[in-house]
Amino acid sequence: MNRLREKFAELKSSGGKALVFYLMAGDPDIPTTLDIIKGLDESGVDAIELGIPFSDPMADGPSIQAAAHRALGKGMTVRKCLDLVRSVREFSSIPIVLMTYFNPILHYGIERFAKDAVDAGADATILTDLSPEEAKDWVSASKRNDLGTIFLVAPTSTNERIKRAGDISTGFVYCVSRTGVTGAQSDTPTDLPTLVNRVKSMVGAPVCVGFGISEPRHVEEITRYADGAVVGSALVNLITKHQGSEKLIGEVKKYAMAMKNATRHDETPPRT
């Protein structure tokens, strides 16, 4: 069974909330990416979004743009990203969602990518610029290969579009917290609870919120009404800050544990 669905089923039965971390594959290099994923897994992170770098990331802010640029500069390719997933599977069964733009997948071949991704050990994909209208072939190819598909909903989405995204999302629905590109922000938008509750009332799948989440207090707040939180640019920034230093993995783990602790607020008292 798909590791991502299993993870959310497990969280549901235990009343837990998901913490998902995004990082760019191959930034700063493949061995470091593997070490970071190991560290995140050991810190109780529930799932990984692994970015496959694309040359023109139009929905990403400066942090992830720069990470993609660095990864491509180091010779990262789609094939190497899949190999990286395969290497993770040697030490971890943490759910992995591949996140990228549509062109690298289209160019690789839709059917071939869906098959190779599952063979490598990936559980789902998020393709930022693949709108549901254009996703028919991709959704069928993913279904045939038991690869999950996750679609995004945004503050501007109509109810009809939210339902449609829910219908073709497996694993979870990714709720974008604000209009804008990816990037750490200091506050969560005030209308976010309304948006999340609207989305939850319309889709069956769990709803995770991303874009702008960087601090434990954001996670603490968001996981009160959403099923999970996704952290991207903040981790990418942390990796950039400590890259090449021995402290990197320790800092990543410290941050991940603090963020995961922030998801545990209902029944379980915070652990340190």
Place this chain on the structure above:
Amino acid sequence: MLPDLLGHFGDFGGRYVPETLVPALDELASEYEKAIADEWFMRELDGYLKDYVGRPTPLYYASRLTETLGGARIYIKREDLCHTGAHKINNAIGQALLAKRMGKRRVIAETGAGQHGVATATACALFGIDCEVYMGEEDIHRQALNVYRMKLLGAKVVPVTSGTKTLKDATSEAIRDWVTNVRTTHYIIGSVIGPHPYPRIVRDFQSVIGKETRRQCLEKEGRLPNAIIACVGGGSNSMGIFYPFIADKEVRLIGVEAAGKGLDSGEHCATLTAGEPGVLHGCKSFLLQNEDGQVSLTHSISAGLDYPGVGPEHSYLKTSGRAEYYSITDMEALEGFKILAEKEGLIAALESSHAMAHLMKLAPTMDKETYVVLNLSGRGDKDMDTICKVLQIGL
């Protein structure tokens, strides 16, 4: 009728954007339908095109050029005479009127050569709308004159320093702005690219070029031309002049791309000649990309053609065989520039000079009874620096 309701031209086009933008694109599509069905809107647009832009632009018989090349008779569609110096204003006025109609108080645009940026800044000054233009840092240097113009027109020019620092990155940055400010901002895309409904809207606003040309051809020659030649970057001037002739199968439609330092050099932007289908900036079309689906770095002496993608309708016209596409190197384009200046007294934009350079090869092979139309999409004042440097012309 193409595109279909989802913006597809056969296998191309469509809408590949972050979810946040889709509702705005739906709004734009529906507002556009209403606008073009609204007689008052169309009359207002026609009024501005006539009295402000200076349309119709002339179709000029180039006798010395015809004589020099010694083949097909050559007519030139004078889009360089439009206010602001290029065809870009046709679309900018149309879309600024749409923005006004939708109640958007802020407009953003991307620009390569700066002609679309100047046209958008002009339309925004005309209608009292705030305007920000994204422009690659490299283009800011090579098209400085247009940067000054935009600033004097009251627009803010935002330098883009990511990637290749040219049109591709300016477009990505404009999309990032739009995704952030979509509720208050209209994004005026300058070419027949981007997500549905842009390729259609820009084509429709630019098709005034082809409609006039068709009428003028019938007036002057009593029949349609044997061929129409236009340059293709994103492809707005070519799509604008081709579109009203698509059903006239006897008219050859010829698009000319930039081969930069040569197709074998890897430094070019001949998308339809050397690319493969892919997705960039919201639509599926031919795309210059590497074996891993990463978008290629491009080069052209002409900033307006320096783009790795192309409008989806051109991809459709290519694969359906209705239009033909060729490419011209930087050096050949300069020959095209020189011949227009020396034989006809026309200082053409480097973009349009590519179409001229192809015509230099084509016209002599054609019979004297035939005639062709060259779309002179813009004037070359903006390119003086670049051209004089390459041709080593000093003061």
